[in-house]
Amino acid sequence: MEYIALEKNYRFENNDEMLLLEKNIRENAKRPINPSIKKDSNVNFKLYKNQIEEAFGIVKKIRELQSKNINCKIAILVKQRGPNVNLILEALKYKDIKFFFGLFTDEDQRYIRFHETCLNKFYSIFIEKNRNLSKKNIEFYLNEIKKEYNDVSDAMNNSLFKLLHSFLEKIVNEFKGLQNSDKYRIIMDTFMNKSLRQNLDILDDNVIVTTVHGAKGLEWDYVILPDMEKNQFPNYHGLCNRNNCIFGDYCIFSVNETNEVEFLEELSVFYVAVTRAKKEVFFTASQRSFVSEDFQPETNISCLLRLPGINIKQTNETVSV
Incomplete structure (x- = not known):
């Protein structure tokens, strides 16, 4: 070499x-x-x-x-x-x-569980039912995620919801030319790799x-x-x-x-x-x-x-x- x-x-x-x-x-x-x-x-x-x-x-x-x-x-x-x-x-x-409160790490258990929840809900709402990534469907998906955290409203959860919303908006707006299957793969890879945090710089904060x-x-x-x-x-x-x-x-x-x-x-x-x-x-x-x-x-x-x-x-x- x-x-x-x-x-x-x-x-x-x-x-x-x-x-x-x-x-x-x-x-x-x-x-x-x-x-x-x-x-x-x-x-x-x-x-x-x-x-x-x-x-x-x-x-x-x-x-x-x-x-x-x-x-x-x-x-x-x-x-x-x-x-x-x-x-x-x-x-x-x-x-x-x-x-924006971003004081969480890859090892934080709440951060890990949030990704697992997002992945499971995404699979049941989009993959199993073959739904498009329309604004209406994304809004429904976000509301379903929030229902899982009705009892918890603090800085970390609020930040994770905002990060998730910004990430999905990015997928919809910046990857318009991709097939739904390709968009699904990007989203699911992000959830599986616990990498929502890598989108901190796209926030409007x-x-x-x-x-x-x-x-x-x-x-x-x-x-x-x-x-x-x-x-x-x-x-x-x-x-x-x-x-x-x-x-x-x-x-x-x-x-x-x-x-x-x-x-x-x-x-x-x-x-x-x-x-x-x-x-x-x-x-x-x-x-x-x-x-x-x-x-x-x-x-x-x-x-x-x-x-x-x-x-x-x-x-x-x-x-x-």
Whole structure:
């Protein structure tokens, strides 16, 4: 076999800052112990006093972006659910920022069961009775799905229904030339593979909150990465529990042969998160992590923002709540 290296990244062809950031992260992956960095990437980073101020700082950034373009697409990507993320959700609601709740994963049992319900209902309503994918039949199908969840109305179920509706609209509108059998196959494959989540970017919502894992393969104009702190991104079970971290005013992860595999796994997640942005990515962190009202320990800026080739243009910001 012949190795062929692609030299040009067309995805960020006209975006020098994103192109440089993406390149420098890849250089860290190529040579983790001693990456070859020619020029640092200056990233947009804001540090807040606590998680509450960080949450309202994110709201402020969203409003700034929307004031320039009301239709721009913004994703808030988090490593995992937790108290910090809940504060962001509460701030969005408090400031009346409409958003799509996408904090579910492939392993979430409710997410899995929803696909199973959709598949079974689709088979009985469309396949067995050979019905066309008309708007009337789709509406009937959606109502039958909702009957299965009459007793449950929460953010996750509401999001799954909306995702299902958008997906079916996409099939009807974008695949008009296909035979019904081909459309059926696409729909059933989606349900069987539990991949409704891969349609997050077709939603009409301008703000989406989801996990980095859930954002794989998708893109938005702007991405906000909050909680860029020790034990958050990377999390404790990723890198932060390892003895070779050097703690001072900030975290530095020392890569060596014994921890290189774990480092590359976390770097891969970081790379996915950063490269979901078409135009720009914004990083935020706070000086104290929110565990509970009574316990908010001091923390450090994530070692991922201290990687060779990444220069954070740190701005300490105070936000009125």
